[in-house]
Amino acid sequence: xxxxxxxxxxxxxxxxxxxxxxxxxxxxxxxxxxxxxxxxxxxxxxxxxxxxxxxxxxxxxxxxxxxxxxxxxxxxxxxxxxxxxxxxxxxxxxxxxxxxxxxxxxxxxxxxxxxxxxxxxxxxxxxxxxxxxxxxxxxxxxxxxxxxxxxxxxxxxxxxxxxxxxxxxxxxxxxxxxxxxxxxxxxxxxxxxxxxxxxxxxxxxxxxxxxxxxxxxxxxxxxxxxxxxxxxxxxxxxxxxxxxxxxxxxxxxxxxxxxxxxxxxxxxxxxxxxxxxxxxxxxxxxxxxxxxxxxxxxxxxxxxxxxxxxxxxxxxxxxxxxxxxxxxxxxxxxxxxxxxxxxxxx
Numbered sequence: 359x360x361x362x363x364x365x366x367x368x369x370x371x372x373x374x375x376x377x378x379x380x381x382x383x384x385x386x387x388x389x390x391x392x393x394x395x396x397x398x399x400x401x402x403x404x405x406x407x408x409x410x411x412x413x414x415x416x417x418x419x420x421x422x423x424x425x426x427x428x429x430x431x432x433x434x435x436x437x438x439x440x441x442x443x444x445x446x447x448x449x450x451x452x453x454x455x456x457x458x459x460x461x462x463x464x465x466x467x468x469x470x471x472x473x474x475x476x477x478x479x480x481x482x483x484x485x486x487x488x489x490x491x492x493x494x495x496x497x498x499x500x501x502x503x504x505x506x507x508x509x510x511x512x513x514x515x516x517x518x519x520x521x522x523x524x525x526x527x528x529x530x531x532x533x534x535x536x537x538x539x540x541x542x543x544x545x546x547x548x549x550x551x552x553x554x555x556x557x558x559x560x561x562x563x564x565x566x567x568x569x570x571x572x573x574x575x576x577x578x579x580x581x582x583x584x585x586x587x588x589x590x591x592x593x594x595x596x597x598x599x600x601x602x603x604x605x606x607x608x609x610x611x612x613x614x615x616x617x618x619x620x621x622x623x624x625x626x627x628x629x630x631x632x633x634x635x636x637x638x639x640x641x642x643x644x645x646x647x648x649x650x651x652x653x654x655x656x657x658x659x660x661x662x663x664x665x666x667x668x669x670x671x672x673x674x675x676x677x678x679x680x681x682x683x684x685x686x687x688x689x690x691x692x693x694x695x696x697x698x699x700x701x702x703x704x
Contacts, residue, residue: 359398360609361578361597366402368586369576373404376565377411379433381579385415389427396432410564412437412476417455417463425470435563436467437476437507443497444490447483450524464501474561476505481539482532483511484524491535492542499546504561508539509554533684553635553686570636572629572648580604587648592620623695625649626656630693634686639670639677659693 377399379392396411412435413428420428425436440460442448448456455463467475477498481491498506510532513520527535540550548556552570555563568575577584581599585592595617598604607613620628629649633640642653653676660676663669668682668689682689 359402361613362399362402362576364609364611364613365576365578365584365586368588369403369574372574373406374399374409375406376409376568378414378565379412380414380437381581383416383419384413385419385424385428389424389431392428392433393431400432410435412563412565414439415463415467417459420463420466422466422469425467425472429471434472435474435476436472437478437505437563438463438467439478440464440498441478441480442483443494447486447490450484451480452518461497461501464498464503468502473504475503476507476563477501477503479506479508480511481508481535482527484526486527486535488531488535488538492538495539495542499543499548504559505555505557505563506543506548507555508543510536550637552637553683570632571640571644572632592625592650594618594620622649622651626651627690627694630656631690634676634678634682634689637677637683639675641674642676645676656693663689663692 377396379395384392392413399405411433413433414437415425416439428436438460440463441451441453443457443460445457448460464475464477479494479498481494483491495506495508511526513523513526526532543550543556547558549558550556551562552566555566557563574586575584576586577597580597580601581604582597584595586595587593595614597613598607598615604613626649629640629645633644645651645653645656660669660671663682664671667679668685670677670679670682678686678689
């Protein structure tokens with residue numbers, strides 16, 4: 359807890375509304391370690407009643423007993439990284455679990471008593487068809503999760519896929535998949551509340567909503583990122599990435615590898631990059647609260663995007679149209695103000 363304790367002067371007087379235990383495979387940790395972590399967080403900072411505490415789990419790393427141990431430790435939301443229920447696709451993605459383990463993990467979470475379960479899936483996979491993508495969605499729906507995250511596969515730099523790109527569906531085929539997935543989830547009672555997130559029974563992920571609404575957060579652990587707002591500035595920081603080096607410095611300020619203040623253009627763009635992922639968009643009031651700037655600074659760009667049918671702009675709300683949602687990256691590029699660093703680009 360020494361890492362979190364060093365953040366206390368920066369967040370004094372605030373309360374935690376969510377905890378997300380993610381990055382890597384935290385489900386490999388023991389139930390006792392997770393209990394120790396959550397207890398330490400509660401002892402260090404004020405926590406809101408009923409605070410959401412999520413833990414990411416990979417199939418094959420948990421069984422009913424371990425899930426039950428996590429629940430007893432205080433975890434109340436489980437997010438399982440399924441990606442696909444097809445063995446061939448899992449192998450091509452480099453996942454170490456198979457279909458049987460994916461199905462077992464989804465079932466075990468419910469058996470262990472979790473009533474808030476997310477399943478992560480991908481679409482636009484190598485040689486994938488619309489029917490194959492829908493098969494994954496139908497399998498997930500049948501496991502009765504309260505939340506499904508469905509992301510399009512992207513080829514990230516410095517990955518094996520990026521260096522050896524597979525044959526992926528065309529842009530039109532991928533769009534057809536997305537429309538079919540959205541329709542299937544909607545008819546099954548899931549509400550789309552973010553570009554890639556669907557929920558039922560009001561079980562939106564509170565932690566991710568905070569990101570998308572440009573809220574503050576504190577990250578602890580190797581490579582963890584933080585964003586903290588002060589009266590006169592907004593700061594971002596990142597911890598040392600290498601686990602061994604991080605552990606050597608976890609109790610001193612040297613654990614921070616990088617720290618910088620966001621410029622006015624960066625504040626505007628980062629807010630928009632997150633808030634426009636939400637179908638309901640954002641209010642100008644929230645823009646001004648989170649960036650400290652008048653919404654008038656982006657009004658000219660909004661007007662152009664509205665003219666092109668990409669944004670809907672009213673006095674109380676700014677949001678992407680259906681067309682804007684499809685071409686959200688283009689919308690963001692056109693909103694990118696001069697002076698924004700490359701790190702903030704979509």
